[in-house]
Amino acid sequence: MFDNKFVQQRIEKAKLLKVAGFNPYSNNSKRNTTIEKYLNVNSDIADMEDKRDEKRHYIVSGRIKLLRVMGKASFVKIEDESGMLQVYVTRDNLPEDFYNTIFKKNIEVGDIIEVGGFPFVTGKGELSLHVDSFTILTKAISPLPEKFHGVTDKEIRYRKRYLDLIMNADVRKTFQTRSKVISLTRRFFEDKGFLEVETPMMHPIAGGANAKPFVTHHNALGIDRFLRIAPELYLKRLIVGGFEAVFEINRCFRNEGMDATHNPEFTSIEFYWAYKTYKDLIEITKEYFQYLFEHLNLPTQLPYGDMVVNFDNFIEIPLIESLTTIGGVPAESCKTKESILAYLKTQNITVKPNLNLGQLQGELFDLFVEEKLIDPTFITEYPVEISPLARRSDENPAITERFELFIAGREIANAFSELNDPIDQLSRFEGQMEAKDSGDDEAHEMDRDFVEALSYGMAPTAGQGIGIDRLVMLLTNEHSIRDVLLFPAMKPIHKEEIVEESE
């Protein structure tokens, strides 16, 4: 480590600084303003006659991003979290020899410094800081990436996110937006009277969704636990317990493939609302989006890639209807197993054998409809076979009171009136067990403890889950989930690491 020539050079400079009495890792910061505040407070300097006010004095800190030395004067661009500032450093305004022997020789791009001085506007019209005191706070011994192109290699950007954040201001912006989305989401539901709760991340049975879990082991108890694939069943137990509106924002884990929209750990919000139905969820979802757009200052005609998503146009359509009106599948080809299979054959599409009617309708939807849903669309009335936790429709027992929300061709939310009939829930689980036995390894697990909870009576409830990562992707116009996760999952670079981890 640190055998690179440039790193060695910089380590040498850090030593020289120390010898000269300047701690290269000082924590003696006297900063009294941020760059953003400095620029705001001194915006009046430009209107002054001599374009300076030597009576004002500020101390700002930041990382050197650009350094232009011109003999006895230098321009340095420093950046803190709030912004970028040009500071003007001259030999004659610093202690004897400091400029020549310390600043010019041992200070370079990447170092974190603190400077004091007065505001002035340069000949080219840039509000800057005229430096009269200069402190090195932190010496960077590794050089930063190239100042103009920065770091673009995706592998470096994901593995060394800190470098990405140093070099790319828009990346910082994306993660600030992500943080705001989560904060606004929390505030939105709290303001509606929802209670934020925390339920287990390690489950004895991985339930609440159809997905493969990660397994871990509890040594003291000598038992395996599953990292949760969804918090659903625990949140519903809380509704049984008498809480009437709860939500949880946290991580879920699914042991499946990784791609532009899937990371093994991802963040969701799930909320459950007693004495409500999925119809109420449609309304609160529209309100939620309105709230987000308002507080994030986003246009309701939201650009996403080469699409424009119209958030003034929420659409609601039953799944079966969407197959025909949006997917272009003839209506008579959607109603029975045989007709669907025959239609798929004409389209040269093969699907897994032994699918039931509901599953086949789900296939048709995935194949012909999903990617066409650009404006926010609530797809309702899902077949009961693919909705093991949703309440049946009173009018039609083959379908459930459920919707999924699609935006820009992608699923953003899943919601339904909750199944609260314990006998029905038990038989749905049994149906899932049959599916599992006949080869569907993603069928829902049996959870008798949950059925027992329902047996004490769960008030009629509606519940919804929203994928926060995909939502943030949509709102920040990012097209890979890795670009909205600070530290996305990556394979280890060295084989040895895999061996260690498996031991």
Add this chain to the structure above:
RNA sequence: GUCUUGUUAGCUCAGCUGGUAGAGCACGUCACUUUUAAUGAUGUGGCCGAUGGUUCGAAUCCAUCACAGGACACCA
């Protein structure tokens, strides 16, 4: 998991049909007190992702592997 593209200096990238490696930025040295990716001069910097093969000779051709990007499959 399959297909496909990539991996060359700290970073961004050239390197043709094989002949022992090149630029810009950064860094060193020199000049320069209002620059904006400052400028001019000059210099240092490389196990060409790894391992095998073909060849007199491989960054370049072939194979395998690793990692990454993209697409597909899987995945509500």
